[in-house]
Amino acid sequence: MNAVKAWTDRNLKGDPVIWFIVFAFSIISILVVYSATGTLAYRRSSTPEAFLLKHSALIILGLVAVWVSHKIDYRYYSKLSRFALMASVPLLLYAFFFGDSINEASRWIRIPIINQSFQPSDLAKLALIANVAAMLSKRQQNIDDFKAALIPVLLWCGVICGLIALSNFSTAVLLFATCMLLMFIGRVPVKYLLMLVLIGALAGSLALALGTRGKTVISRIQNFISPTEVPYQAQQSYIAIATGGVIGKGAGHSAQRNRLPFAESDYIYAIVVEEYGLVGGVTVLFLYLALLYRGMIAVANSERAFGGLLSAGVTFALVIQAMVNIGVSVGLLPVTGQPLPMISMGGTSLLFTGLSIGIVLSVSKGEVEEVNMQVKSGNRSKISKAA
C-alpha cells in the first residue's frame, strides 16, 4: 500500500481528487461501454470482447494523455494552443470538404496507416478554449477596452465556431456558449457579452444556411419545442430511465441497448441509469460536479490569471458538454449528438478529454520551479539544499 502511495506521489502530481475522479470515470466507462456494445449488431460483426479491448486501449491512451499533459508546465499551453488553433483551421476545412461522413454529418478525417477516424473539432475546441484563456489573461488590465481586449478573442471564437458549425452545429453552439462563459469569468463586461450573443446568433444562422446540417437542426428544434410525438430515441431513453428504477437492473442487464441508437455514445447515460439506477445516475452527476469543483479550487490556488482561466475554461467545457449529453438523455434538451466525456466510446474524444484533464492537473500542481524534477531520489538532498 505504501509502495503504491509512494509511486503515485512520485508520478501522479497535482490534485489527487481529480486523479481519483479520472480513474473512477475510466472504470465506469469500461463497464458501461462493454454492456452497451453487447447489442446484436456489434455481436454479429465481431465479438464484444474486441470492442472491450479496443475501448480499454483507448481509455489507457486517454490516461497516458492525462499523464503526459499534466507533466507539462501549464504556461507552455499558451503557446502550444496557438499552434493547435492555427492548425485546426485547415483541418476543419478539410473535414468539411473531404471528410468521412458518419451519420450524415461530415466531420471526420481518416488518418491513413493507423486508420483511425479523427475529429478535428475536438482539437479545435480545446485549442480555442486555451487560447481564449490566454488572451483574456493577457488583457486583464484593460479588459473594458472593447477594441484592444475583445476583438481578437471574438475573431477567433467566430472563425472556429463558424467552421465547426458548418458540419456540427450543436458542438459549435456548445463551444460558443463555453467561450462566453469563459469571457464572463474573465471579467468581460456583461454588455459586451449580450452583444456577442447577437453576433453568435447571426453567425450561427449563416452557418446553418451554408452547412450540411441545417435541416436536421431545424427539425430537431421544432420537435423539441412543439412535441407532437416524443421522438423515437427520446422515448427509448425514457423507457431506459424508467425501467432502471432506483438501484438499476444490474451491470450488463440493459434491454434498451438494443433499441437505443448510439447506446454506446449519445445515450450512454440512459444505459447507466438503466443498469445502475438513480443511484448510479446521481453518482455520475456528482463526479462531474466534483470535477468542476476541484477545477474551481485550482482556479483559486493558481497564482496567475492564465492558470485560473485555463483551468476554469477546460473544466467548464468538459462538464457543460456532460450536462448537455445528460440533459438530452433525460429530455431537458433537444436531441443532439454529444458524447459523454470520459464515458462514451470514441477515440479522439477520449484522447482530447484526457488532454483537458491533464491541463487542469497541471494548473493544480502549480508552477514548477526551474529545477529539473526528474532527478533520482538520491539527489533529493542536494536539491533541497540548493532551494
Add this chain to the structure above:
Amino acid sequence: MNIKKSILIRVRVAFLLVALFAVAVVVRMGNIQFVEGDKWKKLAEEIGFQYRTIKATRGNIYSDNGSLLATSLPFYKVAFDPMIADSEVFKKGIDSLSLLLSKTFPSTSARQFKQKITDARLSGKRYITLSREQIDYQQKKKMMDWPIFREGRHEGGVIFEKVDKRFRPFNDLAFRTVGFLNEDNYGAGLEYSFNDLLGGRDGEALYQKMAGGSWKPVFDQQEVKPEEGLDIETTLDVNLQDVAETALLRALEEHSAQHGAVVVMEVSTGAIKAISNLTRLENGSYGETYNYFVGGVREPGSTFKLVSMMALFEDTNLSLEDSIDTGTGEIKVYKESIRDHKPGGYGKITIQEAFEKSSNIAVAKLVMNQYGTQPKKFYEYIESLGLNRPIGFQMKGEGEPKVKTPDKWSGITLPWMAFGYEVETTPLQMLTLYNAVANEGRMMKPYIVSRAKRADKVIRDFKPEILKRQICSDATLEKLKIMLEGVVERGTADNINGTHYKIAGKTGTAQKLVNGKHVKKYYTSFVGYFPADNPRYSCMVLIDDPKGYRQYGSDVAAPVFKEIADKIYAKDIDMHAPLSPEYLVETGVFPTVKAGYYPDLNFLCNKLGISNHSKEDEVEWVRASVTNNAINWKYPSNAAGLVPDVQGMMLRDALYLLENKGLRVTYQGKGRVINQSLPPGSRIAKGGLIRIILG
C-alpha cells in the same frame, strides 16, 4: 476588488448554474421514474420489438455456358396503408384503383375492393393486405403507375412486400441434380449440397410491430446487412443434359423399368456434363426423386470384371490370346454354381473372348487361380482403386460402398466378387474407373461445380482433381482398351456397333438382391467411353428392373448409350473434321461482292455503276452469281429452322443471320466467311454451336 477575487466570484456563479442544472436533471429523472414511470414501463411492454431476419438473396446456378438452371425471382405481395393518402388523392383515385385491382385479382370485385379500402380508412387501420396472390416484377411496375399507388409508399401508402421465389428456366431438366431446399433447410441436389455458398448470410434488423400485424424497421444504423449468396457455375451442359434425359426417358418407358440413371462425364477432367435419374412414379410416369447415380449402392455385376482383369493383367503375364476352358456353362463352387449366359457354355475361348462375351466362369476361374491363396492381394487391388470408400463427391448423399475385408470372406466371396457380386459400389465409382481407363490411366475425381462467383468475381475455383495418377501399367491399359472395344465390335454389345466413330464399354446385367436373395429381376447397365480412339466422353447408363423379354444390359442400357453418344458426336464439332464446303462461291470479276444483305449490296452496286439484277425486290439475303458483266442476285432459302448459307458474307451479316436463328457462333480469321461447320440447309438445334472461318 482585485482581479483574482472577481474571477473567483464569477467562477462560483457559473458553478452554481451548473449545479442547478444537475439538480434539474435529478428532478427530471425522478419525474420520469416516479411520475411518468408507469406510462413508460407500459410502453416498453406494448411496443413489440423484434430482431427479424432479412433474407439474403440466394445465388444462381448456371450451366457450363452460363445458362441459368436456377435463380431467385422477386415476387410481391401487395399491401396498403389506407391512412396515408390525403383525402383529395384518395377521393379522386379510389374508383379507378379498385377497378384496376379487380382486374389483376379477379377473385375480388371492384366494389368489394372499394368497400374494403374505404372501411379500413374510416376505421383508421394502418395495414391491409389487398390480395394473397403474389405479383411479379412487371406487374409491380405497372401497379406503381396506378392512381393513389403512384404517389409511392410514403404519400400513397402502397406497400410491396418482396418474396423471393426459386425459378428454374429449364423446368424439370436435371431436376434432382439442381435439387431443392425446403423451409427447414433440408433438401437435395446442388441447392442443398451448396447451400452454404448459395444461401449467403441473412441479415438482421430491429423491427417495431405496427397495428395490423406488419413490421416496420426502426432505424438503419445498426442493422446487419444481409450478405448475398454466391452464384455457382456447374459443369452441366444443357444440351447434353437434354439429350441424355430424353434418351433415358424413352428407354425407361419402352421397358417399363423401375428406374434409370445416366451420367455423361468429360474424360480429361472428370467434369459431369449431364446427369439424369428417373424413377417410375405411382401414376406410371417418370420423375426425378432420387439420385441413384451418386447415392445408390449396389452390386455392379459384369462391369466389375474390368477390375478383375486389370488385377490379373497387372499380377500375371496373361495375354489376350491365352485360352481358358469355360466348360459347359456351369461350375460348382461349394454349394453354389456359377453360370454363363450361353446355354451349353462357351467351351474353350481366349481371354479376350471371355471378356467380350462376359463369361462369369472364365473370370471367376482366373481370379480363383491367381488369388485363391492370397485373397488379400485382390482386396488390396480394389482398395488401391478407391472402390471401397466414397470418392468425396461435391454433392451430399454419396453412397457408402460395401467391400468386405478378406477376414470376413466366405468360400464363394472371391469368385463371385470376380464378376461383380458380393461387392457393392455406387455407379459413380464405376464410371470414375472406366473414365480413368479412357483417360490413359489417370483417374479423375468427378465434379459438377466448377466455380462459385459473386457477380463476375470468382470466389472459389474447383479445379479438376486427380484421384490416382496411374491406375495400372500402360501394357495393362492397352489390353483393357482392346477388350472394351471388342465388347462393342463383336461381344455382348455388338448391337450398338456400326457407328462411324468407335465406342468402347462393358455391359452389366446383375440379378437384383432382394432381402439378401438374388431374384429374377435385373439391374442392367452399360458403361464406356467414346470415341474410343481419342476418348472425349465417358458415359454410364443404368436401368433397373426392365420388363419384357429383353432384360440384358446389351438390349436395354447399351442402346441408350449409343443414342446419347450419337447425338453428342453429331453436335460436338470438335470431335470431327469440318465438313468440306458444300459448294464454293462462284468466282468472277467481282471478287468482293459475294453474298450479303440485299439493300446494302444493291445500293453499293448502283452507286458504282455495276449492273445488277434481281427477280424480286422483297428479298433480304442474296448471293452473287455473275453472268457476263452483270450480277444476278440469287436468293438461297432462308427457311426457319434450317442453317443458312453464310459463305461469302462479311462477319457482321453472318453473325446477325446465324444468331437470329438461335445458333451460338464462334469465328476465326478476317474477311469473308469461307467455311461454316454446319452445312447450309441442315436442321438447327437450339443453342447449337457453329464455327465459321473467315479469310
